[in-house]
Amino acid sequence: MKLASEIVEHEDGHHHELDEPERRTDDFIHPEVDIPRIEKAVREILLAVGENPDREGLIKTPNRVARAYAELLCGLRADPRKHLKTVFHERYNEVVMLRDITFHSLCEHHLLPFTGVAHVAYLPDGRVVGLSKLARLVEGFARRPQLQERLTGQIADALMEELQPQGVAVVIKATHNCMTIRGICKPGSSMVTSALRGVFRENHSSRAEILSLIRGR
Numbered sequence: 689m690k691l692a693s694e695i696v697e698h699e700d701g702h703h704h705e706l707d708e709p710e711r712r713t714d715d716f717i718h719p720e721v722d723i724p725r726i727e728k729a730v731r732e733i734l735l736a737v738g739e740n741p742d743r744e745g746l747i748k749t750p751n752r753v754a755r756a757y758a759e760l761l762c763g764l765r766a767d768p769r770k771h772l773k774t775v776f777h778e779r780y781n782e783v784v785m786l787r788d789i790t791f792h793s794l795c796e797h798h799l800l801p802f803t804g805v806a807h808v809a810y811l812p813d814g815r816v817v818g819l820s821k822l823a824r825l826v827e828g829f830a831r832r833p834q835l836q837e838r839l840t841g842q843i844a845d846a847l848m849e850e851l852q853p854q855g856v857a858v859v860i861k862a863t864h865n866c867m868t869i870r871g872i873c874k875p876g877s878s879m880v881t882s883a884l885r886g887v888f889r890e891n892h893s894s895r896a897e898i899l900s901l902i903r904g905r
C-alpha cells in the first residue's frame with residue numbers, strides 16, 4: 689500500500705467549509721420528542737434531591753433541561769449514513785483523512801457528557817465523499833446515548849458499508865465526565881478507542897502506517 693503524498697487534512701479554520709448554516713438550537717429538536725415528559729422527570733429529580741422546583745431560579749429549568757436533552761440526543765431520530773449517499777467516483781486511491789473532528793456525546797450509563805476528537809481515515813476504492821460528510825457522520829452517531837467503543841465502530845462500519853473502501857480507520861480520544869467529576873474522579877484522564885477495517889485491520893504495515901499518520905508523526 690502506498691500512503692498518500694497528498695493527505696487531505698482538516699486544519700483549524702476550515703470549519704466554515706463544513707457548509708454549516710448558522711446553528712439554531714430549535715433546528716435540532718425533533719418534533720416527536722416529548723418535551724413535557726422530560727420536564728416532568730426533571731421536576732421529579734429536583735424534588736428527589738431536596739430542591740424546590742418552584743423557587744424562582746428553577747421555574748424554567750425543567751424546560752431548559754428538556755430542550756437540552758432533545759438537542760443532545762437528536763441523532764436518535766436521524767440516520768447518519770444519509771451523509772454518505774452522495775459519492776464521487778474518483779480514481780483517487782490514497783488515504784483520505786479528517787483529523788480532530790470535535791464531538792460531544794452522552795455516555796449511556798450516566799447520561800453525562802463525554803467529549804473529545806475523532807480522527808477518521810479511509811483508503812478509497814473508487815468512491816469518495818465530501819470531507820464535511822465525515823464530520824456529519826461523527827456528529828450523527830455521537831448525538832445518542834452512547835458508548836465510546838460503539839461510537840467508534842459505528843462510524844467505521846458505516847464508512848465500510850457505504851463507500852466500500854479498501855480500508856477504514858477511526859480513532860477517538862475522549863474525556864468522560866462520569867469519570868472526571870464523579871466516581872473515581874480522575875480529571876485529565878482520557879480514553880482512546882480505535883476501529884480498523886479492511887486493509888488497516890488485515891495488513892500489518894498498513895495498520896502501522898495509518899496509526900502513525902493519525903498520531904501525526
Ligand SMILES: [Zn+2]
Nearest residue numbers: 795797798866
Ligand atoms: Zn458513564
